[in-house]
Amino acid sequence: MSKLHEIYMREALKEAQKAFAKDEVPVGCVIVHKGKIIARAHNQVELLNDPTAHAEMIALTSTASYLNSKWLNGVSLYATIEPCSMCTGAMVLARIKNLIYGASDPKTGACGSVTNIVNNKKLNHRIKVTKGVLKEDCADLLKEFFRSKRSKRK
Numbered sequence: 001m002s003k004l005h006e007i008y009m010r011e012a013l014k015e016a017q018k019a020f021a022k023d024e025v026p027v028g029c030v031i032v033h034k035g036k037i038i039a040r041a042h043n044q045v046e047l048l049n050d051p052t053a054h055a056e057m058i059a060l061t062s063t064a065s066y067l068n069s070k071w072l073n074g075v076s077l078y079a080t081i082e083p084c085s086m087c088t089g090a091m092v093l094a095r096i097k098n099l100i101y102g103a104s105d106p107k108t109g110a111c112g113s114v115t116n117i118v119n120n121k122k123l124n125h126r127i128k129v130t131k132g133v134l135k136e137d138c139a140d141l142l143k144e145f146f147r148s149k150r151s152k153r154k
Contacts, residue, residue, distance in 0.1 A: 005078075005100055008032055009134045010123055012078045012102070015042040015055060016101025023048060026141045029055035031063045031077045039063045055079065056087035060094055072096045080138040082109035082131065088117040092125050100130040 008030055015028025019042035031039040041058035045051060056079055056113055075104060076098035077091060083101065088110040098110065099118060110117045111129055118127040 005130060005133045007134060008037070008076075008078045009042070009080070009102055009138070011138060012080050013134065013141065015036060015040055016080045016138070019055070020141060020145055026145050027055045027081050028080065029059040029077060029079045031059050031072075032078065033063070033067070033074060034050065036054045038066050038075075044154045052086065054084065054087050056083050057090060060087075060090055060096075064094070070094065076100060078133075081105050081142065082111050082113055083119060084108040085110040085115060092117060092120075092123055096127055098128045098130070100129075100133050102133055102135045103142060104131065104135070 011030045012028040016026040017054065019028060020026035023057045024043040024046050026045045026055065029041050030037050039059040039062040041062065043055050043089055044053040044058065059077065059127060060072065064070055072094040075096050079101045081103045083091065083099070083103040101111065104111050104113050108114060109137060111131065118129050
């Protein structure tokens with residue numbers, strides 16, 4: 001596994017920790033262009049009362065603004081969990097180059113777990129995917145969050 005992938009995933013994990021602290025599902029994301037982090041985001045679904053306020057969506061919007069382009073050619077997106085169909089679809093439409101994620105998502109993952117949008121030959125763009133970067137750290141944070149949610153309900 002690339003040391004650079006680990007470095008950038010640790011930055012995405014910092015974003016996920018921010019979400020955790022705000023009682024949001026702890027998903028974090030960073031976007032890298034030409035070796036530099038140009039966007040950071042974490043889930044804000046609860047804060048904004050918006051089902052589309054996923055870390056990846058917020059980061060993609062920020063990146064489009066930064067690059068002043070709807071095409072995000074050459075960017076790499078690091079997410080702590082396998083993106084859902086909404087986020088993955090947006091990545092394909094934005095034409096990102098690389099997706100690197102930590103933990104797989106067997107319930108909503110759209111990069112092979114439930115469905116596979118990133119490499120659908122019927123779509124006009126495919127994304128190079130690297131999965132499992134710091135997967136234990138990413139999965140542990142999510143498990144801790146949902147464990148604490150369940151214990152609060154009891």
